[in-house]
Amino acid sequence: MSDQTKFVLDETQIPKTWYNLAADLPKPLPPVLHPGTKQPVGPADLEPLFPMALILQEVSAERYIDIPEPIRDVYRMWRPTPLIRARRLEKALDTPAKIYFKYEGVSPAGSHKPNTAVPQAWYNKEQGVTRLSTETGAGQWGSALAFAGALFGIDVTVFQVRVSYDQKPYRRALIETYGARCIPSPSKETDSGRAILARDPNSPGSLGIAISEAVEVAAKDPQVKYSLGSVLNHVMLHQTVNGQEAIKQFEMTGDDPDVIIGCTGGGSNFAGLVFPFLGLQLRGGRKRRIIAVEPAACPSLTRGKYAYDFGDTGHLTPLVKMHTLGSTFIPPGFHAGGLRYHGMAPMVSHIHELGLIEARAYHQKTCFDAGVQFARCEGIVPAPEANHAVRCAVDEALRCKREGRPETILFNMSGHGHFDMAAYIAYFDGKLVDQDYDEGELAMALAGLPSVAA
Secondary structure, three states: OOOOOEEOOOHHHOOOEEEOHHHHOOOOOOOOEOOOOOOEOOHHHHOOOOOHHHHHHHHOOOOEEEOOHHHHHHHOOOOOOOEEEOHHHHHHHOOOOEEEEEEOOOOOOOEOOHHHHHHHHHHHHHOOOOEEEEEEOOOHHHHHHHHHHHHHOOEEEEEEEHHHHHHOHHHHHHHHHOOOEEEEEOOOOOHHHHHHHHHOOOOOOOHHHHHHHHHHHHHHOOOEEEOOOOOOHHHHHHHOHHHHHHHHHHHHHOOOOOEEEEEOOOOHHHHHHHHHHHHHHHOOOOOOEEEEEEEOOOOHHHHOEEEEEEOOOOOOOOEEEEEEOOOOOOOOOOOOHHHOOOEOOHHHHHHHHOOOOEEEEEOHHHHHHHHHHHHHHHOOOEOHHHHHHHHHHHHHHHHHHHHOOOOEEEEEEOEEOOOOHHHHHHHHOOOOOOOOOOHHHHHHHHHOOOOOOO
C-alpha cells in the first residue's frame, strides 16, 4: 500500500483513445429525433451545427476512438492530471475511508472543460471553420473554448448566462483575455434572446436560453459552427481521458474505488471520470457505487421526467430523451452556474434509468460548508460546482465512519474556484442563501414537454 499522497503519470501515459460507453451499454440509447418529423435524425440534419467528424463521433458505437496527435500534443500542456489522496481531510473527518480526488483544475482554463474544447476546436479547424458560437453558465466552458480557439485561430462568440455574467466578472475577463467575445444572455443580438427579454426584461437567463442564442447564430450563418461543453455524446467521449488516467493511477495506489462521485449539470465532468470505470464493470469487472450530485434548485435527475425534450429554451435543437425539468424551466440564480441546466446528458440519464448510478441533490450552503472544509484541509478552493461533489464525498466518508467501513472514495474535483470568490464572500457574509425552484413553474414546464409517440 502506497504512502504517497499524489499520483502522477508521465505524458507518455496520456490516453491515445477516447472511451465510448455506448459500445458497452446493455440497452442502446433512444435515438435523437427531428423536432418537426419526430423521426430519428441523420448526419445531414446535424451538419449545419457541427463538423462531420464530431457528428460521426456522436453516433458512433465503437468502443475506442483514436485521439489525433495534434490534440494529444495540446493535452500535454496539463495532462495527465494528478490523482490526490485527501489525507488531511480524512484525518479531520476521523473516517476509516480513504478519499481520493482527480484534480482537473490544473488545466490552463482551470477546469475539465478543455478536454473537449481542444478537440472540438481542432476538428472544426480541420474542416475549415473559422468561427464558433457557444453558451456558458459559470464561464468554465466559455473560457475553455476561448482558450482552444486562440490555439487554433478560431473566432469564438460566447453567450454567458446573465446571472453568471454579473456574478463572475473575472471569468468573463478570462474569456476576453483568450480573445473571445462574451455577451450576456438573453441578449438583443438574436431573435430568441429578444423574445425572452420582451417577456422578462430582467431575466436572469439560463443555459437553455444561451444555447438557443448560440445555436441560432450558427444556424443562420453558414460560416459559423456551434460548439457545446456538455450533454451530447461526443462531449462525454472527449472527457474520458480523465477516467482512463484515474484507472492507471489507482493501479499505482494499491487501492480501488468503492464509491465514485461527480457533480452533474449537463453531465460531462461526471461522465469523464465515471464512464471508463463503468465500462470495466459492464465488461465483467467489479461493481461500484456511482453517485451523480446535482443542485437541489435544479434537480433534473432527482425531480425531472425522463422524456423527449428540447435541449434549449427556444426549441431550435433536436429532441433528445433525457431527464428534464422542461425546456422553459428557468432555475433560481444560485452560484453553481455550471449546474443550472434544465436537462441531463442523454447518456447519463440512460444509465440512471438502467439503475447503474445513483443521484443525490444538495442545497448550496451545505456544499459551501464542505468546500471550505476541503480548502482548509487540502489547500485547493473548489469551484461552486465541484463543491457538490465534495459535499457528497464528505457525507460518504462520514457514513463509513458510522458504519466502521474502510471504503475507498473517489470524486472529481472538476475545477478551482479562483474566479468564483464572490460566492465565497457571500458565504462568509451570511448572504449565501439556499434557493428553491418554483413548483408551479416546474409543473408548467413539464406540462409543455413535446408530444412524442412511444
